[in-house]
Amino acid sequence: MDLIKEHPVLDVGYFKRHARVEFTFDGKHMEGYEGQPIAMALHANGVRVYRETPDMKRTRGFFCAIGKCSSCFMAVDGTPNVRTCVTPLEAGMRVETQRGKGRVAINPPAGE
């Protein structure tokens, strides 16, 4: 794991690391800390490519870390375009590389 183990100023306890949980990335088993953004957990596991652009198939990954740039959009538990840099990791999450725009299941309200 690419984690900081010692730091001259910050006590390692300062880092937001709660209970260790398991999740999957493209079917691969991984571990992270509950409540940390999904993007951070992936980065600590050495994952750099989070999605591919729709037409040019350019790779995209971590970039702004404030939920603004769209670079880290991924499919989480089947929902595409999730801002993984600001979405907390939960145990058992199914995280997948997003290819293209992603599809959202639209359920029209009853009676329409």
Next chain:
Amino acid sequence: MMKETTTDILVIGGGAAGLSAAAEASSSGAKVTVVESDLHLGGQLVKQTHKFFGSKDEYAGTRGYKIADILLDEIKQNEKNVDVMTNTTITGYYIEDGMFTAMRGEESYIRIKPKKTIVATGAQERLIPFPNNDIPGVYGAGAVQTLMNVYGVTPGHRVLMIGAGNIGLIVSYQLMQAGVEVAAVVEAMPKVGGYWVHAAKIRRMGVPILLRHSIKEALGDRVIDGAVIMELDDKFAPTGAERKIDCDVICLAVGLTPTTEILSQAGCDMRYVPQLCGFVALRDRTMRTSNPDFWSAGDATGIEEASAAMVEGRIAGLCAARSLGLPVKSDRFDEYWSRLDHLRAGEVGEKIRAGVAKVMRDRWED
């Protein structure tokens, strides 16, 4: 049905300015709602491992992340007056209804109708164009700080830093604290933009600061595995001298620009001011904008240091509470302004003073 809430004062942004505004307004008895898009409060403060400069009133000598704790403790003293919503992003303002829409997480939507609003949305990072700047490994400096100083994740093994302003210099030092090698800092200008003390710290550790240099292209197929840097002449044209740098992260510290979309939506008079690094709202000395229900503070009003953002937040919080008819200690207003003037004094404050002069209004025309 979408959930709808009301509040006296909505503070958008829970960073240095927003927390100061919330602390000030809630101490006057105002009901305050703080909306923060990140998972926790503190903004950029929680990522700063260095001791602040400025003045004692703004916690000079204290490390940034500890200042965040001080502000949070202050808010806790009036916690019955403060409602905090983290992981919540304001998505729009509807001027005809005075209504904000917000997204909590990815799936839940709410509406907020405040009496008064303080916009403390901070800033966003600038990007510069070069081939392959879109592939993973090119990171914003703030993102690198979040990764390593909030979550304790190492951003990479060897970093090329673009920009020798204060952020580029400080983040280079922070990378070394985290055990990451910094290959070089490149800067297009002929001199270091940040404070000498920050530059000296990384020079002492052997990191070259290459002035009159810029990045030509990033290298790599699916992820970054290097960069080509180039020398510039005094007209910023390439001299032809180039060099390849091995790195897995290219960190961009090429400036910030104020985040002001909400102010524009609220119809506030905006102006582009180069010294404040982008479009900002015109304001009076109470930090009120041309929309009488909107105040603004911090980097959203112009890029400056966190110390100034905290004082502006105090002023906005005090004056928004006063506009609700709440009893405030009005001698504080003059005190805060003398603190702000002190922070902006001298040569280092010249640029900010020129920028603020362009947007400060004595009174608003009806």
